[in-house]
Amino acid sequence: MTIRSLRAVAGVEWSKIAAQAKVRLVLVVCLAGPFVFAVAMRLQSSVPADTLFGRSVMESGFAIPLVVLGFAGLWAFPAVTSVVGGDLFSAEDRYGTWATMLTRSRSREEVFAGKVLVAVAFSLLAVTALAVSSVAAGALLIGPLPIINLSGNLLSPGEALTRVTLAWASVLPPALGFTGLAVLVSVATRSSAAGIGLPVVAALTMQLLAMIDGPEMIRRLLITSAFGAWHGLLTEPRFYGPIAYGTLVSTAHFLVCLSVAYRLLMRRDIGG
Amino acid sequence: MGVGPPALEAVGVSKRYGTREALCGVSLTARTGELHGLLGPNGAGKTTLLRVLLGLVRRDAGSVEIFGRSVDSPAGPAPDGVAGFVETPAFYPYLSGRQNLALLARLDSDEHSTCGRKVDRALDHIGLGAQADVAVSGYSAGMRQRLGLAATLLRSPRLVFLDEPTSSLDPGGARDVRVLARHLADEGAAVVLSSHDMAEVEELCSTLTVINRGQVIFSGTVHDMRTLAPSSNHVLHTSDDGAAIDLAAHRAGLKVAPGAEGGLEVSAELDALDSYVIALGIAGVAVRVLERRARSLESLFLQLTAHPGPGDCRTAPAHEATGRQPIPTVAW
Numbered sequence: 001m002t003i004r005s006l007r008a009v010a011g012v013e014w015s016k017i018a019a020q021a022k023v024r025l026v027l028v029v030c031l032a033g034p035f036v037f038a039v040a041m042r043l044q045s046s047v048p049a050d051t052l053f054g055r056s057v058m059e060s061g062f063a064i065p066l067v068v069l070g071f072a073g074l075w076a077f078p079a080v081t082s083v084v085g086g087d088l089f090s091a092e093d094r095y096g097t098w099a100t101m102l103t104r105s106r107s108r109e110e111v112f113a114g115k116v117l118v119a120v121a122f123s124l125l126a127v128t129a130l131a132v133s134s135v136a137a138g139a140l141l142i143g144p145l146p147i148i149n150l151s152g153n154l155l156s157p158g159e160a161l162t163r164v165t166l167a168w169a170s171v172l173p174p175a176l177g178f179t180g181l182a183v184l185v186s187v188a189t190r191s192s193a194a195g196i197g198l199p200v201v202a203a204l205t206m207q208l209l210a211m212i213d214g215p216e217m218i219r220r221l222l223i224t225s226a227f228g229a230w231h232g233l234l235t236e237p238r239f240y241g242p243i244a245y246g247t248l249v250s251t252a253h254f255l256v257c258l259s260v261a262y263r264l265l266m267r268r269d270i271g272g
Numbered sequence: 273m274g275v276g277p278p279a280l281e282a283v284g285v286s287k288r289y290g291t292r293e294a295l296c297g298v299s300l301t302a303r304t305g306e307l308h309g310l311l312g313p314n315g316a317g318k319t320t321l322l323r324v325l326l327g328l329v330r331r332d333a334g335s336v337e338i339f340g341r342s343v344d345s346p347a348g349p350a351p352d353g354v355a356g357f358v359e360t361p362a363f364y365p366y367l368s369g370r371q372n373l374a375l376l377a378r379l380d381s382d383e384h385s386t387c388g389r390k391v392d393r394a395l396d397h398i399g400l401g402a403q404a405d406v407a408v409s410g411y412s413a414g415m416r417q418r419l420g421l422a423a424t425l426l427r428s429p430r431l432v433f434l435d436e437p438t439s440s441l442d443p444g445g446a447r448d449v450r451v452l453a454r455h456l457a458d459e460g461a462a463v464v465l466s467s468h469d470m471a472e473v474e475e476l477c478s479t480l481t482v483i484n485r486g487q488v489i490f491s492g493t494v495h496d497m498r499t500l501a502p503s504s505n506h507v508l509h510t511s512d513d514g515a516a517i518d519l520a521a522h523r524a525g526l527k528v529a530p531g532a533e534g535g536l537e538v539s540a541e542l543d544a545l546d547s548y549v550i551a552l553g554i555a556g557v558a559v560r561v562l563e564r565r566a567r568s569l570e571s572l573f574l575q576l577t578a579h580p581g582p583g584d585c586r587t588a589p590a591h592e593a594t595g596r597q598p599i600p601t602v603a604w
Binding site: 008009011012015016019020095096097098099100101102103104105106107108109110266267269270271 | 323326327328329330347348349350352354355356357358359361362363364365366367371375376378379380381420423427
């Protein structure tokens with residue numbers, strides 16, 4: 001596999017997803033959603049007090065990206081990252097285009113790598129869009145004001161922005177973990193409905209499992225636990241253990257899912 | 273350009289899906305400059321064979337050489353100069369024909385600058401230039417088939433696999449495709465044409481392989497196939513056609529009717545025909561001409577594939593069926 005081949009396949013895949021209305025819609029929702037939320041907060045008298053940093057949404061714009069982050073970790077990240085990852089492979093089955101794709105000058109390995117690269121790129125783009133939009137919405141509609149962290153300390157705007165940025169960065173590994181899961185489901189089931197829907201169901205199931213008073217090890221092995229690891233960045237002193245562990249677990253999920261998906265695709269008879 | 277060295281040599285290709293033998297030791301050779309027909313009834317294994325040859329399906333046994341190079345892994349890229357499609361070619365419906373071809377051209381080449389020209393040339397060649405910017409979702413089956421041919425041409429092919437390329441086309445479109453296939457062969461490409469249309473194969477191909485239930489039941493030239501096939505239809509001229517018809521009315525396994533161009537048309541197996549001719553002589557009706565009618569490849573093909581094959585790779589070799597004795601023309 002060469003960089004040129006990878007670039008060619010990824011370019012083709014990117015062109016394909018860029019032409020799809022649903023992909024554009026997801027990006028629009030990621031960009032506009034936080035603004036809609038911030039406007040709603042300004043218009044209503046109450047605040048989402050039962051949510052982490054929900055009480056602060058009218059006091060500091062930096063609470064907006066943190067509330068959005070907490071909410072997105074429940075199911076939005078798995079859903080957003082599955083839109084492309086869960087459809088990129090099964091779409092070829094839906095349209096019957098595997099034979100068209102695989103009778104050209106690129107190997108299955110290169111096609112797989114190119115598609116995964118695009119799925120990962122889209123997940124990163126969607127999460128980044130949501131992060132940037134949330135910060136912008138908070139700063140523009142509420143104001144870049146100091147915020148009280150989880151330990152009760154006041155963070156300056158500069159410090160708050162750094163921590164919010166790190167918090168959003170910490171959800172990238174689990175988001176990619178779900179991208180890997182979506183790719184696996186897409187390849188294994190050859191169904192886009194399953195590829196997009198099952199990761200969301202898996203996320204909700206993992207959150208239910210996390211609520212059960214079971215062994216701590218099980219909770220730690222769930223990718224969804226990594227979505228809440230950023231809480232340690234908003235305390236004094238900060239603790240990074242959950243982030244490191246969550247990153248490790250997410251990376252393992254990502255690699256295992258992609259390895260299995262790769263083997264399935266390489267061994268598959270197309271249309272036979 | 274004449275027929276050259278083999279572009280494709282598949283030997284003993286087998287493929288099993290679960291307990292079903294899809295292909296049993298199928299061999300096929302296609303030479304450069306040659307149109308090779310691949311015939312067989314539905315479910316015979318033609319498409320599976322094309323999938324194996326195009327690297328879409330993993331074979332269980334056998335070897336495939338393309339341009340003298342062994343093709344071992346089905347997961348590799350399609351060899352340079354190899355192109356084609358199986359069943360109805362499929363494209364991304366939300367993109368236009370031109371956009372689809374542009375993406376395929378990018379998969380084939382690192383030179384983006386030449387892709388546009390190649391795409392335009394291919395579209396013009398197959399007569400889709402006017403509809404090139406319409407989304408493929410709005411294409412008819414025939415237009416998709418044409419687009420599949422355009423996608424094939426993009427690879428400047430020297431070995432082409434066409435799976436029933438005229439099945440969705442109107443007569444004019446089918447004629448254009450036949451001309452294109454002939455043109456490719458004339459330019460030196462080996463063309464493997466899978467078809468249900470026997471007349472098409474007879475018209476286009478010089479060699480053919482007939483498969484039934486995953487086994488080759490004939491492989492050779494069209495001429496060879498004609499000479500091997502038994503005949504059951506004859507033209508008969510007698511001294512008294514009316515009496516000959518009356519005599520046939522009481523005989524089993526025999527059908528005699530006035531022919532469109534004079535004389536009688538006789539449809540019978542050889543034994544029944546022999547006894548009928550003897551009976552005519554005994555009845556005092558002279559047989560002046562008994563001639564086998566020229567047979568189309570279609571009727572020969574139907575005879576070859578009429579008998580259910582064994583469907584088991586462990587039974588007799590597939591080419592055994594080609595050992596039929598031809599029935600000679602009988603004339604007095």
